[in-house]
Amino acid sequence: MRLVFLSLVLLLGVAMPAVQAAEKPNLQVVGEDHDPDAIPRDSRVFKRVLVSLQDQMSDKGFDVYDETTVTLENFAQGRKRRSDAEIIDIAKTIKKPPMDVAVIFTIYAAVRDVGYTSKVKVRIEGRLLQVKTGQHLGAFEVKGPPEWNAPAKCNRECVIESVGDYAKTLGNDLGSVLAEKLAWIVAPNQDVTQVKNDSALPTAYNLVFDGFNPAEVMKIEEYLVMFSSYKNHRPTYNSNTKAEFWYESGITSSKLNRNLQKMLAELDIRATVQFSGNTYTVQRISLRGKAKPDVNDGW
Numbered sequence: 502m503r504l505v506f507l508s509l510v511l512l513l514g515v516a517m518p519a520v521q522a523a524e525k526p527n528l529q530v531v532g533e534d535h536d537p538d539a540i541p542r543d544s545r546v547f548k549r550v551l552v553s554l555q556d557q558m559s560d561k562g563f564d565v566y567d568e569t570t571v572t573l574e575n576f577a578q579g580r581k582r583r584s585d586a587e588i589i590d591i592a593k594t595i596k597k598p599p600m601d602v603a604v605i606f607t608i609y610a611a612v613r614d615v616g617y618t619s620k621v622k623v624r625i626e627g628r629l630l631q632v633k634t635g636q637h638l639g640a641f642e643v644k645g646p647p648e649w650n651a652p653a654k655c656n657r658e659c660v661i662e663s664v665g666d667y668a669k670t671l672g673n674d675l676g677s678v679l680a681e682k683l684a685w686i687v688a689p690n691q692d693v694t695q696v697k698n699d700s701a702l703p704t705a706y707n708l709v710f711d712g713f714n715p716a717e718v719m720k721i722e723e724y725l726v727m728f729s730s731y732k733n734h735r736p737t738y739n740s741n742t743k744a745e746f747w748y749e750s751g752i753t754s755s756k757l758n759r760n761l762q763k764m765l766a767e768l769d770i771r772a773t774v775q776f777s778g779n780t781y782t783v784q785r786i787s788l789r790g791k792a793k794p795d796v797n798d799g800w
Contacts, residue, residue, distance in 0.1 A: 525562075525563065525564055525687075525693065526563065526564075526601035526602050526683075526687060526702050527564050527566060527598050527599060527600050527601050527602070528558055528563050528564060528565045528566065528600070528601070528602050528603075528604060528683075529565070529566050529568055529571070529592055529595075529600045529602075529603055529604070530551060530554045530555050530558065530565065530568070530604040530606070531568055531588050531591075531592070531603055531604070531605055531606075532547055532550070532551060532605070532606055532607065532608070533583065533584070533585055533588055533605050533606070533607045534547070534581060534582055534583060534607065534608075535582050535583060535584040535585070536607065536609075538609055538610075538611070539607050539608060539609055540608040540609070540610055540661055540664065541581045541582065542581055542583070543579070543581055544661050545661075545665055545668075546608060546661050546664050546665045546668045547608060549665065549668040549669050549672060550606060550608055550625060550668050550669075550671065550672035550675075551606075551672070552672070553668075553669050553671075553672025553673045553675075553676055554604060554606060554627070554672055554675065554676040554679070555567075555676075556673075556676065557672075557673060557675075557676025557677050557679075557680050558604065558676060558679070558680050558683075560680075561680035561681070561683075561684055561693055562684070562692060562693035563680070563683070563684075563693060566598065566600070568591075571595055571597070571598070572591060572595065576591060585605075588603070588605065589603065589630070589632070589635075592632045593632055593633070593778065600632045601631070601632055601633065601702065601704075602629055602630065602631060602632060602638065602683065602702070603629075603630045603632050604627065604628075604629060604679060605627065605628050605629075605630060606625055606626065606627040606628075606675065607625070607626045607627075608623065608624075608625050608664070608668075609623065609624050609625070609626070610622070610623045610660050610661065610664045611623075611660075612651065612655050612660045613648070614653070614654060614655070616653065617653060618650045618651070618652070618653050619650070619651040619652060619653055619654065619655035619659075619660075620648040620649070620650065620651075621648065621649055621650075621651045621655065621660055621663050621664065622644070622645060622646070622647065622648050622649075623644070623645040623664045623667060623671070624642060624643065624644040624645070625642065625643050625644075625671050625672065625675050626640070626641075626642045627640065627641055627642070627643075627675045627676075627678075627679050628640035628641075628679075629679060629682060629683055631702070631703060631704070633704065633705070633778060633779035634703070634704070634705045634779065636703055636705075638682070638683065638686060638703070639679065639682040639683070639686075641675060641678045641679055641682070642675075643671050643674045643675045643678075644671075645664075645667045645671060646667075649663075651663040686702055686703070687702050702751065703749070703751075704749070704750060704751060704752075704779075705747060705748060705749045705750075705779065706747075706748045706750070706754075706757065706779050706780070706781055707737075707745065707746075707747060707748070707779060707780040707781070708725070708734075708745065708746045708748050708780075708781050708783070709743070709744075709745050709780065709781065709782040709783065710743065710744045710745070710746075710783045710785075711742070711743050711782065711783065711784045711785065712742060712743070712772070712784060712785030712786075712787060713742070713743070713744060713770075713783075713785055714741065714742065715739075715741065717768070717770070718739075718744045720768060721744075721764065721768070722734075722746075724760075724764045724767075724768075725746070725748065728750065728752055728757065728760050729752055729756065729760075730750050730751035730752045731750050731752070732749040732750050732751065733749045734746050734747065734748045734749065735747050754776065757781070758774065758776060758781070761774050761781065761783060762774060765783070770785065771785070771786040771788065772784055772785045772786055773786065
C-alpha cells in the first residue's frame, strides 16, 4: 500500500510537467585540429566555420556557450592541434554551466599542383557527442565544389586563404543539418524552445548507493523504475554494503536529485546525496541503536 502511495507521489507530485521546466541541453561548439591535414583553430577559416555552426544551433533554439568564455578562468587559451581527448575532457569538466552536447568539427583542405594552377578541395566533418556518457548522437559531412583553381604553387597559407571563400557557406550547411539531427532527438514533435517535459536527449547516470544492505537495495530499485522518464537500468557493481547502477533516463538532474531525496525520506533512511558530472553518490548515515519512544506518546 505504501508503494502504491509513493507511486502517486512521484508520478503526480514530483514529475508534474506543467510546473517543472525541462533542462534544455547546453551546447558547446569546438574544433578538433589534431590531424596535420586539418586547418588549425587560429585561422580565419576556422573561426568563420565556428561562428556559422554556433549561429545555426542558436537559431534552432539551443543554448550555445562560447568555449573561450566558459573556460577563461581555469584553462590555457589559444592551444592548437588539440586532440579529441583534450576537447572532451574540457567539455566534461566545465561546471558553470555544465555541458550536455559537444558539437565537434574538423576542416580538411587539400591542394593538387598541376603546374599551371593549383586544384583545391575542402570538406568539413561534424559530429554530435553526449558529453556525460560519450554517446554518439549523429554526424554529417559537407564538401565544397569538386575542385577549384588557386594560384600555381599554392602553399598551405594560400590554400587556407582560398578555402575562406567557402567557409561560411559550408559551416552554415553543416550546422543546419546537425541542428536538425539534435532537435529531432531532443524534441521530435515540437519546437526546441517549447520543450516542457523531460528531455528526450539520451542521458545516463551512475548511481552509487554506499552503506546499504541487499534488502534495502531491492527496495531502492522499486523506486528507481517509477521515476519519470525512466528508460532502463543495469547493475554495474554489487556487494553486501554497496551497489552501483547505470541508470538511463530522460529525467533532468535536478528532478532526479529531488526524487532521490523523497525516496530516502519515504524509506526513512538518513543519507547524504552528492552529485558530480553524471554520478550520484548516496552515502548512508549509520546511527547507533534505534530511537526510543517518547514517554509522552502514551506508552
